[in-house]
Amino acid sequence: QYFQTTGNAGGSWTVNNQSLDTEGYSFFGRVRLPFVSEKLxxxxxxxxFDQDSDNVIADxxxxxxxxxxxSYDVAKGNQILVDYETTNFDVNAxxxxxxxxxxNNLGDEHKIQVVYQLAF
Structure with a gap:
């Protein structure tokens, strides 16, 4: 998925009354592991995500x-997920x-998460 935006719906993605342009892309994949379990x-x-693609604030x-x-399918639409997440921020992000x-120099952010997804 690829996207581009100018500003945001809340009107807060601006600097000096100028809306910032952003752009980004995302990829997602999921593969079942039937040799272990049909539910895994x-x-x-x-x-x-580039928060200022036209470099109004900075590069x-x-x-x-x-x-x-x-992920493990508990019941239809209900899953338990265990994941590792890391975010690498550029120097001005x-x-x-x-x-x-x-x-800003935020560096890197790391998380381990356990989530129960409930569908009804």
């Missing part, structure tokens, strides 16, 4: 998100959902 899958996701305002893990900032 491995999955992965990669996102790249190097992107981040890359990586997620990988296992803002937190996810925030406008970039010069010299």
């Amino acid at each position: 899958s491995v999955f992965g996701r990669y996102d790249h 190097n305002t992107a981040y890359d998100l990586y997620i990988g893990g296992l 803002g937190q996810k959902g925030k406008v970039p900032s010069l010299g």
Whole structure:
């Protein structure tokens, strides 16, 4: 999936009354592991998001998100997921959902998550 935006619906993705242009792309994949269990899958996701693609605030305002893990189908639409997530921020990137900032130096973020997805 590839996308481009100008500003955001909340009107907060602006600097000096100028809407920031963004762009990004995302890939997701899931593969069942029938040789272990019909209910077990491995999955992965990669996102790249440039928070200021036209460099109004600065260059190097992107981040890359990586997620990988296992899911187990408990019942139809209900899953338990265990995954590892890491985000690598460029030097001027803002937190996810925030406008970039010069010299932010957020570094890398790491998470291990256990999630129960409930469908009804």
